[in-house]
Ligand SMILES: Nc1ncnc2c1ncn2[C@@H]1O[C@H](COP(=O)(O)OP(=O)(O)OP(=O)(O)O)[C@@H](O)[C@H]1O
């Protein structure tokens with residue numbers, strides 16, 4: 001709206017007044033629409049709302065008060081500033097004019113300067129007001145957009161976290177699968193060899209030596225020692241000397257196979273067996289059976305590992321359909337998350353769990369899992385994959401407290417005040433979007449809990465307080 005072009009509606013039943021006011025305003029380059037009575041004024045204002053109305057009070061048929069009342073009742077004309085012009089100079093009249101929504105009151109006979117000054121003031125006030133309204137609208141639009149963007153980002157963040165998790169889990173499940181595949185192929189080869197060897201073996205061995213043979217297998221099967229290659233070398237050397245001293249032939253190969261079978265401590269019960277002429281053949285047959293036994297054990301371990309991961313996954317996504325809180329142990333959730341983060345943790349991060357006896361907490365377990373996920377993820381990033389992660393869980397007053405302490409870089413005093421803000425991050429793009437702790441805090445709020453942080457380089461502790469009953 002341009003001042004010089006402002007559109008002013010003048011309403012007065014006295015022709016002379018109408019003319020006087022019009023000329024005065026036209027002189028100032030305002031656009032002027034003069035009308036001689038109330039109902040004309042209303043239709044003019046509704047058809048094309050002016051920027052300001054100068055309104056006489058005492059008019060036949062419809063008074064200025066009535067006109068003003070109707071203007072204020074109509075959405076289209078409500079915000080047009082109305083200045084009353086009247087010969088009535090009573091306080092009560094003025095009060096009435098203001099109470100009906102007039103912005104000003106000029107008494108007749110009027111001074112040109114006064115009228116112009118008041119018109120100008122109210123036009124610029126109106127202009128400011130419009131400007132503010134405009135800004136307000138822009139701001140609330142921007143706010144809506146921001147909210148939408150934030151939701152989008154939270155979703156993306158969740159998807160990214162999920163992607164990361166899935167990649168980790170795929171790796172976690174692939175490792176035991178690889179072990180199973182390799183073990184099965186070892187078993188199959190050894191089994192074929194055994195099938196060929198066993199008939200000959202039992203033909204060649206006397207019943208006594210057959211008993212020795214089974215005893216040797218027994219020792220080998222029960223062996224749990226996992227020797228380093230250096231230890232194995234030492235044992236082989238010692239064993240070889242022992243065998244040589246007893247006059248065992250092929251002592252080198254025999255010592256080697258025995259150590260591989262995990263039999264190297266006390267071989268005296270098998271000495272007669274080892275002294276047999278066909279000793280290497282006999283040992284090879286025993287060894288093949290051991291290979292089958294060992295690889296079966298590996299398969300059992302791998303299957304256990306894989307089902308642990310599957311169990312963790314099922315728990316991670318445990319969702320209470322009713323949307324109501326349920327009683328759950330926070331330590332179970334933490335263990336689930338630790339299992340899923342196993343890959344990232346196992347190379348260089350020592351996890352020290354210190355779980356006290358704590359009661360179940362009324363909570364949304366899957367949401368709390370997100371809290372542990374974010375805090376543990378942050379800790380791993382802060383330690384750059386190497387260090388110590390302490391997890392203490394204990395009861396304190398009416399709360400269960402979970403304390404995660406990492407030996408990472410720490411948080412500066414200045415950053416500490418900002419880490420819970422959405423989008424605050426010190427990480428490079430792609431590594432962090434700054435939403436983790438915002439989500440954490442929102443979830444903890446939903447549990448009427450609180451989170452505290454203490455940090456110095458090499459020691460950062462996040463403490464989560466969860467009320468047991470809410
Ligand atoms: N254990 C911690 N040690 C050091 N700094 C931390 C730790 N946890 C959080 N911070 C700091 O707080 C900031 C905000 O953390 P937040 O989890 O909200 O976002 P982010 O980790 O940067 O990104 P996102 O979690 O979205 O991937 C981090 O950028 C980091 O500077």
Ligand SMILES: [Mg+2]
Pocket residue numbers: 374377378432435436437
């Ligand atoms: Mg984070």
